[in-house]
Amino acid sequence: MANCAIVGVNWGDEGKGRMVDLLTGNYDIVVRYQGGGNAGHTVINEYGKFALHLLPSGIFRKGVVNILGNGVALDPENLWTEIEDVTSKGVAISPQNLKISDRASLLLPWHRELDALEEARLADKQYGSTKQGIAPFYSDKYQKKTVLAGELFYPEELRSHLADILEWKNLTLTRVYGADPFTMEMLDEWLANCCEKIKPFICDTGEFMKAAQREGKNILFEAQLGSLRDLDYGIYPYTTSSNTMAAYAPIGSGLPSAKIRDIVGVVKAYSTCVGEGPFVCEMFGAEAEELRKAGVEYGAPTGRPRRVGPIDIVATRYGAEVQAATEIALTKLDVLSYMDKIPVCTHYLLNGEKTDRFPFPTALSAAKPVIEYFDGWKCDISGVRRWEDLPEAARKYVSFIEEAIGCPITYISVGPERDSIIIRK
Numbered sequence: 001m002a003n004c005a006i007v008g009v010n011w012g013d014e015g016k017g018r019m020v021d022l023l024t025g026n027y028d029i030v031v032r033y034q035g036g037g038n039a040g041h042t043v044i045n046e047y048g049k050f051a052l053h054l055l056p057s058g059i060f061r062k063g064v065v066n067i068l069g070n071g072v073a074l075d076p077e078n079l080w081t082e083i084e085d086v087t088s089k090g091v092a093i094s095p096q097n098l099k100i101s102d103r104a105s106l107l108l109p110w111h112r113e114l115d116a117l118e119e120a121r122l123a124d125k126q127y128g129s130t131k132q133g134i135a136p137f138y139s140d141k142y143q144k145k146t147v148l149a150g151e152l153f154y155p156e157e158l159r160s161h162l163a164d165i166l167e168w169k170n171l172t173l174t175r176v177y178g179a180d181p182f183t184m185e186m187l188d189e190w191l192a193n194c195c196e197k198i199k200p201f202i203c204d205t206g207e208f209m210k211a212a213q214r215e216g217k218n219i220l221f222e223a224q225l226g227s228l229r230d231l232d233y234g235i236y237p238y239t240t241s242s243n244t245m246a247a248y249a250p251i252g253s254g255l256p257s258a259k260i261r262d263i264v265g266v267v268k269a270y271s272t273c274v275g276e277g278p279f280v281c282e283m284f285g286a287e288a289e290e291l292r293k294a295g296v297e298y299g300a301p302t303g304r305p306r307r308v309g310p311i312d313i314v315a316t317r318y319g320a321e322v323q324a325a326t327e328i329a330l331t332k333l334d335v336l337s338y339m340d341k342i343p344v345c346t347h348y349l350l351n352g353e354k355t356d357r358f359p360f361p362t363a364l365s366a367a368k369p370v371i372e373y374f375d376g377w378k379c380d381i382s383g384v385r386r387w388e389d390l391p392e393a394a395r396k397y398v399s400f401i402e403e404a405i406g407c408p409i410t411y412i413s414v415g416p417e418r419d420s421i422i423i424r425k
């Protein structure tokens with residue numbers, strides 16, 4: 001076995017959590033390398049149904065070590081709530097199976113508030129933030145105005161570091177937004193009530209991973225969101241504030257020397273998108289509502305209805321390319337079973353011309369989808385476990401996508417449960 005990354009190819013919510021949960025059995029370490037509590041990975045297994053926000057999806061497997069790398073937005077308060085929720089359902093979490101990088105920056109108490117204040121200021125021009133404080137967190141991280149998890153072991157220095165940041169941040173809160181300032185007492189309470197609880201999990205995860213690699217252990221890198229939300233390669237500014245690319249995994253995980261051989265790009269059999277921004281293949285009205293209901297497309301952290309559409313070949317090909325995906329996991333194929341004819345967005349129409357190239361973000365709003373229809377299969381495929389047993393129309397649909405995006409589809413997911421999968425390799 002070699003190292004593997006599981007990444008999103010579309011706008012997020014492709015079913016990455018379900019794929020990581022399936023594949024973690026083959027790996028020793030699962031590491032989250034970017035993002036924070038602004039997306040949810042839904043995992044269904046023998047312990048129940050979970051919406052994981054920050055915990056790596058390998059947390060359910062005995063013997064797997066889960067790591068939160070230096071690239072994540074570490075919100076101590078939300079992480080602790082999540083740990084309590086998962087342990088209450090019988091899953092053991094200890095410093096043996098969960099390790100937090102001492103180089104992970106902490107999401108500070110004002111980040112969520114700043115997110116909400118900025119969205120309110122933007123009014124009808126909102127980016128559609130989940131208000132988890134992710135954008136303010138990452139901008140502060142790159143301004144070097146947050147603290148590292150490992151600083152919790154240096155309480156005196158930490159307090160003085162926090163006091164400096166507090167003074168600066170209160171200028172923004174009060175003068176820009178007219179909000180109330182934070183106080184050192186509030187920070188002391190946050191340190192005592194939230195940070196102390198996660199302290200036992202903090203360590204030098206880079207050393208741990210280096211040693212694990214020397215011993216021949218295999219690492220699974222777990223991404224959050226998808227290619228089109230990547231800060232540099234996505235639909236800027238409607239992106240997230242971190243890099244969702246597999247290429248970022250070594251940096252954000254704490255093992256910059258890591259080599260990743262297998263990159264599993266997760267693609268949904270149709271498209272969904274949460275929040276604002278261009279979504280060329282979007283469906284509306286009754287047709288959209290039917291697909292949304294069939295796929296239960298409501299966001300994990302917020303419950304808001306997702307925008308839906310047919311699979312977008314132009315965006316998916318681009319998404320797979322920038323991820324350098326070596327194989328594809330196609331999820332939720334079962335959701336399309338109700339359709340007589342299955343729409344596929346094969347090209348975009350841009351300035352009167354048909355194109356299969358994903359446009360520059362600013363040009364996207366002028367692009368129109370070119371739709372082709374495929375025959376539906378109109379039967380329940382959730383029990384199918386072998387490629388040969390899929391109805392011919394379903395095989396044609398999958399084969400068309402595979403050829404159009406130029407990457408082998410090695411997994412086809414036909415249900416949310418761990419074993420509802422067709423493996424083609």
Ligand code: GDP
Pocket residue numbers: 008012013014015016017018039040041042043044225300331332333334335413414415416
């Ligand atoms: P992630 O953030 O990429 O992990 O995706 P989400 O958890 O937001 O969305 C995936 C949703 O689809 C979850 O509710 C999964 O349980 C569910 N799911 C995953 N794969 C399948 C599938 O093949 N069929 C069906 N019906 N549901 C699936």
